[in-house]
Amino acid sequence: xxxxxxxxxxxxxxxxxxxxxxxxxxxxxxxxxxxxxxxxxxxxxxxxxxxxxxxxxxxxxxxxxxxxxxxxxxxxxxxxxxxxxxxxxxxxxxxxxxxxxxxxxxx
Amino acid sequence: xxxxxxxxxxxxxxxxxxxxxxxxxxxxxxxxxxxxxxxxxxxxxxxxxxxxxxxxxxxxxxxxxxxxxxxxxxxxxxxxxxxxxxxxxxxxxxxxxxxxxxxxxxxxxxxxxxxxxxxxxxxxxxxxxxxxxxxxxxxxxxxxxxxxxxxxxxxxxxxxxxxxxxxxxxxxxxxxxxxxxxxxxxxxxxxxxxxxxxxxxxxxxxxxxxxxxxxxxxxxxxxxxxxxxxxxxxxxxxxxxxxxxxxxxxxxxxxxxxxxxxxxxxxxxxxxxxxxxxxxxxxxxxxxxxxxxxxxxxxxxxxxxxxxxxxxxxxxxxxxxxxxxxxxxxxxxxxxxxxxxxxxxxxxxxxxxxxxxxxxxxxxxxxxx
Numbered sequence: 012x013x014x015x016x017x018x019x020x021x022x023x024x025x026x027x028x029x030x031x032x033x034x035x036x037x038x039x040x041x042x043x044x045x046x047x048x049x050x051x052x053x054x055x056x057x058x059x060x061x062x063x064x065x066x067x068x069x070x071x072x073x074x075x076x077x078x079x080x081x082x083x084x085x086x087x088x089x090x091x092x093x094x095x096x097x098x099x100x101x102x103x104x105x106x107x108x109x110x111x112x113x114x115x116x117x118x
Numbered sequence: 119x120x121x122x123x124x125x126x127x128x129x130x131x132x133x134x135x136x137x138x139x140x141x142x143x144x145x146x147x148x149x150x151x152x153x154x155x156x157x158x159x160x161x162x163x164x165x166x167x168x169x170x171x172x173x174x175x176x177x178x179x180x181x182x183x184x185x186x187x188x189x190x191x192x193x194x195x196x197x198x199x200x201x202x203x204x205x206x207x208x209x210x211x212x213x214x215x216x217x218x219x220x221x222x223x224x225x226x227x228x229x230x231x232x233x234x235x236x237x238x239x240x241x242x243x244x245x246x247x248x249x250x251x252x253x254x255x256x257x258x259x260x261x262x263x264x265x266x267x268x269x270x271x272x273x274x275x276x277x278x279x280x281x282x283x284x285x286x287x288x289x290x291x292x293x294x295x296x297x298x299x300x301x302x303x304x305x306x307x308x309x310x311x312x313x314x315x316x317x318x319x320x321x322x323x324x325x326x327x328x329x330x331x332x333x334x335x336x337x338x339x340x341x342x343x344x345x346x347x348x349x350x351x352x353x354x355x356x357x358x359x360x361x362x363x364x365x366x367x368x369x370x371x372x373x374x375x376x377x378x379x380x381x382x383x384x385x386x387x388x389x390x391x392x393x394x395x396x397x398x399x400x401x402x403x404x405x406x407x408x409x410x411x412x413x414x415x416x417x418x419x420x421x422x423x424x425x426x427x428x429x430x431x432x433x434x435x436x437x438x439x440x441x442x443x444x445x446x447x448x449x450x451x452x453x454x455x456x457x458x459x460x461x462x463x464x465x466x467x468x469x470x471x472x473x474x475x476x477x478x479x480x481x482x483x484x485x486x487x
Contacts, residue, residue, distance in 0.1 A: 073251070
């Protein structure tokens with residue numbers, strides 16, 4: 012786990028409620044209210060998507076919702092900026108390929 | 119449709135300070151921010167601020183944010199979070215997308231743009247690999263999200279952001295393998311640079327990254343020495359084993375809305391590039407649009423807060439809530455404070471650059487004089 016618990020300045024790491032989310036169908040544990048990208052890093056996942064043409068991996072880059080490098084498909088909606096979107100219990104997250112695919116219901 | 123006297127875009131240090139001043143004077147304020155909480159980038163600044171006591175020196179950025187938020191809550195400032203301002207019409211009306219779902223038109227008498235800035239990139243070979251990120255991005259991850267994006271980090275850039283984030287990475291438990299600086303001398307405040315130096319982090323001047331290697335993630339970087347004209351010196355390459363590269367190579371103001379609104383621009387290198395022209399009241403070339411913080415020139419949170427107050431006071435004056443006389447007296451005080459923040463070895467260049475911007479503002483913004 013890559014969570015920072017002990018810190019010389021900040022209070023002890025978040026003691027919040029744990030939630031379960033699914034990344035490419037695998038369950039992982041996240042903290043309620045944290046950003047998706049943070050939950051992924053905490054669980055050692057550093058690739059958020061693959062580019063459309065050359066299929067190269069991309070991870071977080073700006074972490075404040077500007078660059079869109081960390082976009083993923085969340086609950087069947089593609090192109091979600093995971094660094095500024097909070098996790099929710101049962102969320103289904105998919106490593107995005109290219110532009111992603113919209114589900115029939117969300118189209 | 120939503121009507122208000124003043125709409126402020128961005129709830130960072132500048133926007134919050136502007137909102138507080140204007141609301142205190144009696145102005146009806148709407149504060150809009152795209153994030154799910156206000157405070158801008160202050161919450162990730164866990165270090166103590168510089169300047170005199172009046173400038174909140176010695177207080178950590180995150181605590182300054184909490185104070186500003188408390189004050190804005192006490193004043194009952196209407197705040198829209200997750201509000202993305204996508205357009206400006208007729209210099210006064212804002213098109214806002216709320217909660218990523220619905221769009222709303224905001225009609226305001228005055229607007230203050232306090233949109234902040236974004237980090238600059240450096241495009242060496244391999245820079246797009248996962249593991250290469252803005253220094254501010256790493257700072258957000260460690261200090262706000264409390265997760266460690268990497269264990270062995272190289273920092274590119276020795277300015278304040280570079281050395282401060284390097285130190286905070288150490289505090290978070292990472293190893294900082296080196297700090298590289300392309301210029302022949304270090305760029306940060308001595309006190310911050312000394313902290314990383316004391317912690318044993320090697321600092322390389324006249325060095326940059328040539329290549330980042332790795333299959334799916336950074337595994338190493340090749341660094342190279344630069345000559346006095348910033349050209350790579352062949353044969354000086356060496357490999358550093360790292361899993362993370364942080365880029366602390368300056369910021370660019372987020373000026374999209376000012377461009378959309380038709381504000382006139384001026385290029386000021388030392389303040390971050392193309393900037394909307396403004397005068398000493400923080401007014402742009404659009405009569406109802408004011409500016410504050412990094413959008414008017416890249417500086418620090420302490421100057422952003424003072425500029426925000428200035429914009430808030432001048433908007434309140436134009437709307438008839440503060441007398442001209444009082445506004446002048448309070449503005450003079452703030453300008454004294456800004457000038458003292460822009461003094462010394464690092465501040466002087468910002469001061470002269472800001473002066474040239476104000477001179478430009480005086481020439482271009484006629485209705486103010």
